[in-house]
Amino acid sequence: MTESQYVLEARGIIKIFGGHIALDAIDFGLRAGEVHALLGENGAGKSTLIKILTGAYQPDGGAVLVDGEPVTLDNPLHAQTHGIGTVYQEVNLLPNRSVAENLYLGHQPTRFGLVDHRQMEADARVLLTRYGLTLDPGSELGSHSVAVQQIVAIARAVALSGKVLILDEPTASLDRNEVERLFEVIGELKRSGLAIIFITHFLDQVFAIADRVTVLRNGQLVETQMLDALSRTDVVRLMLGKDIAFNGSTDLEPESAHREVLLEFSGYGRKGTVSPFDLTIHKGEVIGVAGLLGSGRTELARIMFGADPADQGTLRIEGASEAIRHTTDAIGHRFGFCPEDRKAEGIFGDLSVRENIVIALQGKLGWFRALNRDEQLEIAGKFSESMDIRAASLDMPIKLLSGGNQQKAILSRWLATDPAFLILDEPTRGIDVGAHAEIVRTINRLRDDGMAMLVISSELDEVVAYSSRIVVMRDREMVAELHGKNINPGIIVQAIANHPDEAVS
Amino acid sequence: MKRSLRPLAATAVIFFIAYALSVLQFPNMLSTRVLGNFLTDNAFLGITAVGMTFVIISGGIDLSVGAVIGFTGVLIAVLVSWLGFHPLAAFAIALGVAGLFGAAMGVTIHYLQVPSFIVTLAGMFLARGGASIITQDSVPIRHEFYDTLGDLMIRLPGGGRMSFIGMLMIVVFLGGALLAHRTKFGSYVYALGGNPVSASLMGVPVAQTTVQIYMLSSMLAALAGIVFSLYTSAGYPLAAVGVELDAISAVVIGGTLLTGGYGFVLGTFVGVMLLGLVQTYIIFDGTLSSWWTKIVIGVLLFMFIVLQRVIFAASAPAEKSPEKA
Numbered sequence: 001m002t003e004s005q006y007v008l009e010a011r012g013i014i015k016i017f018g019g020h021i022a023l024d025a026i027d028f029g030l031r032a033g034e035v036h037a038l039l040g041e042n043g044a045g046k047s048t049l050i051k052i053l054t055g056a057y058q059p060d061g062g063a064v065l066v067d068g069e070p071v072t073l074d075n076p077l078h079a080q081t082h083g084i085g086t087v088y089q090e091v092n093l094l095p096n097r098s099v100a101e102n103l104y105l106g107h108q109p110t111r112f113g114l115v116d117h118r119q120m121e122a123d124a125r126v127l128l129t130r131y132g133l134t135l136d137p138g139s140e141l142g143s144h145s146v147a148v149q150q151i152v153a154i155a156r157a158v159a160l161s162g163k164v165l166i167l168d169e170p171t172a173s174l175d176r177n178e179v180e181r182l183f184e185v186i187g188e189l190k191r192s193g194l195a196i197i198f199i200t201h202f203l204d205q206v207f208a209i210a211d212r213v214t215v216l217r218n219g220q221l222v223e224t225q226m227l228d229a230l231s232r233t234d235v236v237r238l239m240l241g242k243d244i245a246f247n248g249s250t251d252l253e254p255e256s257a258h259r260e261v262l263l264e265f266s267g268y269g270r271k272g273t274v275s276p277f278d279l280t281i282h283k284g285e286v287i288g289v290a291g292l293l294g295s296g297r298t299e300l301a302r303i304m305f306g307a308d309p310a311d312q313g314t315l316r317i318e319g320a321s322e323a324i325r326h327t328t329d330a331i332g333h334r335f336g337f338c339p340e341d342r343k344a345e346g347i348f349g350d351l352s353v354r355e356n357i358v359i360a361l362q363g364k365l366g367w368f369r370a371l372n373r374d375e376q377l378e379i380a381g382k383f384s385e386s387m388d389i390r391a392a393s394l395d396m397p398i399k400l401l402s403g404g405n406q407q408k409a410i411l412s413r414w415l416a417t418d419p420a421f422l423i424l425d426e427p428t429r430g431i432d433v434g435a436h437a438e439i440v441r442t443i444n445r446l447r448d449d450g451m452a453m454l455v456i457s458s459e460l461d462e463v464v465a466y467s468s469r470i471v472v473m474r475d476r477e478m479v480a481e482l483h484g485k486n487i488n489p490g491i492i493v494q495a496i497a498n499h500p501d502e503a504v505s
Numbered sequence: 506m507k508r509s510l511r512p513l514a515a516t517a518v519i520f521f522i523a524y525a526l527s528v529l530q531f532p533n534m535l536s537t538r539v540l541g542n543f544l545t546d547n548a549f550l551g552i553t554a555v556g557m558t559f560v561i562i563s564g565g566i567d568l569s570v571g572a573v574i575g576f577t578g579v580l581i582a583v584l585v586s587w588l589g590f591h592p593l594a595a596f597a598i599a600l601g602v603a604g605l606f607g608a609a610m611g612v613t614i615h616y617l618q619v620p621s622f623i624v625t626l627a628g629m630f631l632a633r634g635g636a637s638i639i640t641q642d643s644v645p646i647r648h649e650f651y652d653t654l655g656d657l658m659i660r661l662p663g664g665g666r667m668s669f670i671g672m673l674m675i676v677v678f679l680g681g682a683l684l685a686h687r688t689k690f691g692s693y694v695y696a697l698g699g700n701p702v703s704a705s706l707m708g709v710p711v712a713q714t715t716v717q718i719y720m721l722s723s724m725l726a727a728l729a730g731i732v733f734s735l736y737t738s739a740g741y742p743l744a745a746v747g748v749e750l751d752a753i754s755a756v757v758i759g760g761t762l763l764t765g766g767y768g769f770v771l772g773t774f775v776g777v778m779l780l781g782l783v784q785t786y787i788i789f790d791g792t793l794s795s796w797w798t799k800i801v802i803g804v805l806l807f808m809f810i811v812l813q814r815v816i817f818a819a820s821a822p823a824e825k826s827p828e829k830a
Contacts, residue, residue: 094699096766106708114687
């Protein structure tokens, strides 16, 4: 291989944290005009490698080369001067400032030493039209959608660096249309000769946009390949080092009438959020909830859990009429809820893994019966083992764990309270394939143990794999309930799309 | 209208309504004499509030400014009256000392990651204590330069006077507005208030900017101390106790968000004027206890905090969870 072939190259990169080898002699090369997907499970070393390429970390061995020349990147700003720009999952811009200022902060055009707002906004307008955005550059960035902010972030990174663009899970919080829009922008940049590193958990997106793929596993380089030569299964196998298969159809026994009824919602709903719905949930049953973003799936879960209490309808729990006005009522009835926005609503980032696991149980016990440290450790230890939570120590802050391990910890938190009914909102979003499989296994296990669950997921294959029934949400309304052989992705899509005044193809 | 402008507009409207009502009751309040005194009496508060505006926009707070005013007054009085320095030299020394003081606080806040509230609280005790160590008493300042500055004024039509310190305050406000809205430093201040992590990733020199912000605040407080010593012709270690809170009130009433990121220097001017108006009204009325000033300020402050909350909560776009939109 010739050196000049690559715009950005990592050669034999080694990174050691404490005694742990995070990256073991990784070689990575990026060509101009390609989209290069970087894949790997959590803990595979993706983010460590990216941090080295952007100068956030210094390698312990090996070299980073830009255009064949070895460079030392002190920090992300220094990397920028070498033409390397990064866009992160969470938009790292300033929502309180104008779009134009976000594009040019630190590089504003000046006249007589003062910032020339007019010039800046004119420049911004020109720049943004190249990305297909026609908006007022003087408007506050925070007033635009995440997708637009993401494109602004890309525009800034490209304008300031212009050689290499690193996209670190840029699509995690976007819906399908927004992703497509973003992909158009990425495609355009690729054609203009930019080298792009694309990191994501969504294999579909990798196949939609990437040219080559590099797979890391446990800090080792597994493979760098042209994507044409690979199938989806190949990629998953490379990432996991083994075959996992999600079979397309459910093999659950058909729902039977003799199961005990746990919950009966009738005419349950909340004005302005979810139209009244009827739903009966039996013990040992997983209800999958399918629907597009914004269809009212999360709202449904929040109403059930009392986070936004219902204002109409009735609920019977094991035959007795009950009201759930607050989340504490729900917990009292042995409900559990793993919310969608894990970082904001799920974890207590600065508390330890142990504290995060025992907190719901402690909340249930009340303030008078405090669990002592040994009891906490025992409970946390039990769950971290059964759920395979990979943390160096149970006393480390949970925010340092990967998304998948955080999710397992939150799941453990509720399992510790011995729930009768568990609501999982997007339990597998943004986590790696291994943790994903672990969570799906846990759902299956809990169902077999007789727990009732409501699982919201955007991934139809996944919903199909574990649900005994599926309800479909559309426009904040429960529009369909699917049983038995109707549980397959095709029919769900049809139910989601089946608008009364539109023909189904 | 941009939502960040709304609190400012509300303040301006309230100011004009309140002023109109006061004038209806006391027609004398509409005179250049009253307006001139407005500026003179609030000059030190206004100058302090400009610095405070920068600090609050950056997401911090500076509790030390009142103490810095007191310390500066004592320092100048001692230098001029006891040690025979020329006032200009004393001013330069005071500004230099305050600059170092602010820089030290900024360095502590940035490098030790201590909340500004705590650091400037410590600064407040240091400055106030330092002033009291130098002298416990009020030290009069007698110097012809002080008389010169005192006589320096523009006579306004209608018998009013625009004093030197009133003009100085206006200059500081104009300079502050220019600094906040038209310089890179200004945009960095807003960036820090918006999101310090993003700011540093976007290349804002966070350390440098933080230090500069607290230097600016302390030096403007020292300038306010100079103005206060011109106003009272004395230095007293217990002068300007609680002015930091008045300054914060003026900033918030002027439409700056206490959590940082949004605000206007000229809004602070309206805030200071509104506080001045309340005091003037109470003087005109003559029967009301001066403590009513505090009550009115309290009510205004509360109203503005609620108003900002409502405006920003009502128009907040669904940033984090498009699904819940």
